[in-house]
Amino acid sequence: MFYSTMKLTLGNGLKLAFRPWVEGLENVPADGPAILASNHLSFSDSFFLPAVLDRKVTFVAKAEYFTSPGVKGKLTAAFFKGVGQLPVDRSGGRGAGEAAIKSGIDVLERGELFGIYPEGTRSPDGRLYRGKPGGLARIALATNAPVIPVAMIDTEKIQPPGQVMPKLMRPGIRIGKPLDFSRYQGMEGDRFVLRSVTDEVMYEIMKLSGQEYVDMYATAAKRQIAEAEKKRKAEAAEAAKAAEGRKDAA
Template identity: 60%
Template sequence: MLRILIKAFLGLLMRVLFRPQVEGAEHLPADGPVILAGNHLTFIDSMFLSLLLKRQVHFIGKDEYVTGKGVKGRLMAWFFSNIGGMIPVDRDGGRGGVAALMTGKRVLEEGKAFGIYPEGTRSPDGRLYRGRTGVARLTMMTGAPVVPFAMVGTDRIQPTGAGMPRIARFTARFGRPLDFSKYEGMDRDRYVLRSVADEVMSEIMRLSGQEYVDIYASKVKEAA
């Protein structure tokens, strides 16, 4: 009950301050497993998405967000886990990606909504980068539909490196569910995985209007 009340209050506060526009929310199933795959412009994308939707959306997050010490650390852990729907996973090292994938699979098998950013990291410059194949593996392993979404304007609210959010409007757009059931059992075929991931990214690009760059965002960040 406390989680519901706090989420309702924060959702109202967000709507008053940022006046978000939501398009296509009817495409999100009211229940059952679903993958929400979208672009990633800023840290607050996941929080805003969670506050906009009635369904609880679960995301993978760095475990450091819930391992803080003292009262502040415990409050942050409760907030990210209960309001933001974050599931902490140690993503460092060679097994980090596998742990994240298996966590998403478990969430979907429990009939819940799982949010994923196929780019794998925040965009370094506002453009949309090549998607990784984790989203393809998840939909083919679980049969869950993929609902593409785009956050537009959140980078104006909290630009990279900024502290407190700025007051500005943003838009959340949701596309029609994508069904990849025809590829069932082909989650080890790298050509199929690439094709599915590219189709998801194409829909995200259409919704967001971003310029597409066919390289991984992580490579751009490493070069910088």
């Protein structure tokens, strides 16, 4: 009931304000389990995709969204529960990954839709990064649920980092045809099979999104970007210090 109310309120509000366009809705089954595997450009991806679907879709979200203290924390927790997100503690390493996988399997075994971002985190620069094989492929092979590739388009432009107010523009969603991996069922322990399944899904997402593909993990790219920014600031500070020294000497 709460989900229906939140979906009606939030979904209609998003569609009215941003008017997202969508292609391929017919590829989402009217009933039964399916995995929606999407690229990840923005925090809002988990809201725009459910908004255009008739069925409930469940994602996993950081546990912090459900445990923050105070009134704001309680409202945030209620909001995320209301839109069908499940809390997972991502600080626990391998255990956290196993919890996310179990959550996904539970959702699919109930005959519902499960949403997942194979990149594991948001793209730092709008490009498509290598998919992580541990989650998506293992869930797909354990449940034999079809995998539906999804491409979010331009959602990162709505509220870029540092921008307080979102920009009213039309994001897009392209939904591809379901992928069947039943030929690999029972082989979820084979890392080469997991890699193959993941790469096939990422290739379909790339075709749908038109993004440039980068054969590295987004987490590694974020570290590189952070290190480069740290180095740039250090060099700028050093240059400023040297300039101040020259000024004093003069």
